[in-house]
Amino acid sequence: MTEVSILLPRKNFDVAINEAFTGGITGIYGPSGSGKTSLLHAIAGLAHPAKGEIKINGKTLFDSAESINLPPEKRNIGYVFQEGRLFPHMTVKKNLLYGIKKKATCKVSFDEVVEMLNLGHVLSSKPSQISGGERQRTALGRSLLSSPQILLLDEPFSAVDTSLRQQILPFILRIQLKVKIPILVVSHDLPDLLKLTDDLFIMKEGQCLGHGMYYQLIKDPEISGIFAGNALVNAIKMVVSKVIPNEGLTRLSWQKNGCEVNIKCEKSRKTYQKGQTVKIFINADDIALSKFPLDHVTIQNQIQGTVTDIIQQDGNLLCIVDVGFRLVVEITENSQKRLDISAGSAVWCLFKSAAIDVAG
């Protein structure tokens, strides 16, 4: 657990945070210049709060009252910088090996990291000779190999190239799955952040506006105002239950507390193994609501659920539908009136198999 309670003065405002971050991936979201990177810097020891305390797993890294301030190299924190900051005079291999500690027992080995991040073919290249995606992966791997207690990622999706942004996503998910260390991800890109995690920490002008599950957070008008203008993405972990190659479809299932949800998704470019865990993404505006299941349509996914909340946002409405897991669905006010949807309504969520994106 990472406990942060700090006051860090900045030019326009003070960053004042009092929060505990537990395991898993936490997304730190907020508009540009809201103090997200300052928070990471304070945890890493690259910025010094005026007062407060920072602890990781009970160990004090910073305490203004006790005059404790461990230097960055003693904090055992992995920091992946926005620009990667690979050492240009070293090969990829030397970059990866730079932080390996002789005594510490690392959760992952060099070979595992190279394999997991698909870096085998660039080990002897210099950073200037490899692609942007490979550079990002090298920076991730280098941090992982320094056996950190927590990984801080600063704007991992900030690459200019949009296809590159998506590339890094499955690798971060893979790290979380295999290495199981807490990860804090700073981003101002909500859709990409949502693909990584539901657990969001919202910042504005140095303050925390909320911390929790994103479908809970959007109920807050101020937070939903910050989300406005961004595509909302539903990210759900599912298990491959059947692969139907001749139809080009993969059947996925979600099971919890005796409830089972099955969906079909269309992904011909990759083959999935039965039993494999994948994460799927459906945009909130790609889902339609219906009061009844439809027989004569091409839409293959029709899931029954109950509307739990309706939130006004940006002229549209966000419906949170409990189908076993929660789906955020964007509809117009007009549709809501026509179908008479309100909290408690039983609805069917409809979405095409082709609207689903998969990472895994």
Next chain:
Amino acid sequence: MFELMGFNEAEIDAIMLSLKVAVYCTLISLPLALWLGYFMARRNFFGKPLLESIIHLPLVMPPVTTGYLLLVLLGSRSVVGQWLYATFGIRLAFSFEAAVIASVFVSFPLIVRSVRTAMEMVDSGFEEASRMLGAGKWRTFFSVTVPLALPGIVSGTVLSFARSLGEFGATITFAGNIAGETQTLPLAIYAYMQIPGKENETIRLVMVSVAISFLAMVISEWYVKKMKHDRG
């Protein structure tokens, strides 16, 4: 080798002495310049412009003035000079050591300037990245900062090496022109020029001087280019 080229003993002495002074001078200047260059590049402190001016003073001052000031400060009649003689029996002025000291003072601004500029060009983000990977200040300095600033450090070192080879004014004032002891190449050339009929010898030494300086520059240029090429 020099004998084959028809140099006499005094000339060979002068050439070897010049090289020796320049090597000693570089060995003293380089570590100091690395430290001071880094300090000036990364830190801001009260009186920084003043310190900068003092370091750079020998660059703009006539070398004779530098030599004179060294004589006043370290000569046998100065407080420091008297203390050195009383404690260690050392007389600095008009010795080989004096020639090295004079060279260090005159060439130091050149090397420290290059090192500092080169280190300013190194993005401190790389140093932060190194610290985050568990490397302390020293390891970060020697495995990230210095290698990244190396082209500037090398060219600064060569520049200061060449400058100390050519040092004349401060040397003749503080170290004198004693053959075999403080008579470096430029001083030997000057001495020859004073004697009528020594034109050939003068030209010969001038050519050696040009050759050494040229070689140093070529090697440094080649090395810097190679380094840039290696980094892509």
